[in-house]
Amino acid sequence: MNGPYRPVPFDPEAPMVYQPHAGNGSFGRIQPGPEAYWKNEGDYLPELVNKFDQLPIKIQTIAKQVLADSLQQWADKVTFHSAQVYSPERFFKDEMLAQSNYRLIPNYRLWFIFSFPEMRVQEYCFEMSFDKLGQVLKIDFPRFFLHLEQTLHHYELAQRLALNYVKAQRYKPGLFDVEFQYSEDSGRLNWKFYYLQNEVDTPERNQKWIRIIIVDSLMPLVIYDQELRASWGKTPVRVEGGTVVSETIRHGKKVQVVRFTNTVKDGIDPGEG
The missing domain is CATH 3.10.450 (Nuclear Transport Factor 2; Chain: A,)
Incomplete structure (x- = not known):
């Protein structure tokens, strides 16, 4: 939604869709059951992939075919953003609660950006997810070109x-x-x-x-x-004594991940009071 971090202010006379990549979303990590709390937190985090050619050839091929069916002559309007690779089988065999929480965990979660300024689309980021067999589990984009063209x-x-x-x-x-x-x-x-x-x-x-x-x-x-x-x-965040580790877009807003160190501010020690 139109917020303070939109790169170009919204113009109602020339409206443009701007829906950027919104972070990890609900699958940022897999939610374990109580039996898994002793396991390494890293077991539940996906591997981040920033290049399309680093994905398995089968996933690349299927993703390209799905996009070709959807976009046809507009195929050059979509670019790869990133992907997350999960390995749920590492702990699902011992995790009854994780398996029964009604969440479908993909093995491959890909993000693409559709940009078509001539048709009022500055940026629309959508998801395409697969299981380990390469079946499409989810796509937030029309599967048929006719539907996209009509919209x-x-x-x-x-x-x-x-x-x-x-x-x-x-x-x-x-x-x-x-x-x-x-x-x-x-x-x-x-x-x-x-x-x-x-x-x-x-x-x-x-x-x-x-x-x-x-x-x-x-x-x-x-x-x-x-x-x-x-x-x-509107109050600016103070980053004195902190180091910006990374920056992302979450829910349409720019978010900086900052690592802080203790500092003395206005003559008051942080440990006082």
Whole structure:
């Protein structure tokens, strides 16, 4: 969603989708049961892969075929971002709770970035996951080119439906952001519109009340209406005495991982008080 770390401010007159890689998500690590607490934490963390050609040839081949079916002549609009490789069999045989927690753990979790500025897409990061046999477990992207093409070409229709609905509900019609919402049921990307309803701005924090409207432009109709409250702290983080270890994007916001050391601030020892 449109936040303080968006590289280019959102322009309602020229809306662009910006949904970057959002970190590890729910599969950052595998949640073990109580029997596994004594095991090495590293057993539950995936291996990070930053180059596509470092993945097994079979996974590369299947991923390329899936993307070719989805994108066809737009294949050059997608680039590889990263992958996570899991080895759940290392402890699942002794972990009944981990196996019964209703989470499907992939062996290979790939992230790709779709960028097509001419069609209002600055960046849309999506997941493609596989099991060890190479079966596709999940993909947050249309499997058929026709579905993708229809979504991109129907923006004006979707925007008009959303705006008419907002006016009919007497919501404020100020467009704040636009994104995609993937539907597993239809296998399509739907347009997701954010309309700013209220804002409270203080020196320490900015709060916004936003109306989310999702439109299926192929049906066509509004399929979702919900209010969201977003809040951002404005006080800068002090990194004196700390070293920035890494930087990532989490939930659409830039996050720095910092290693701190104890320092004396304003004449007060950290151990006092």
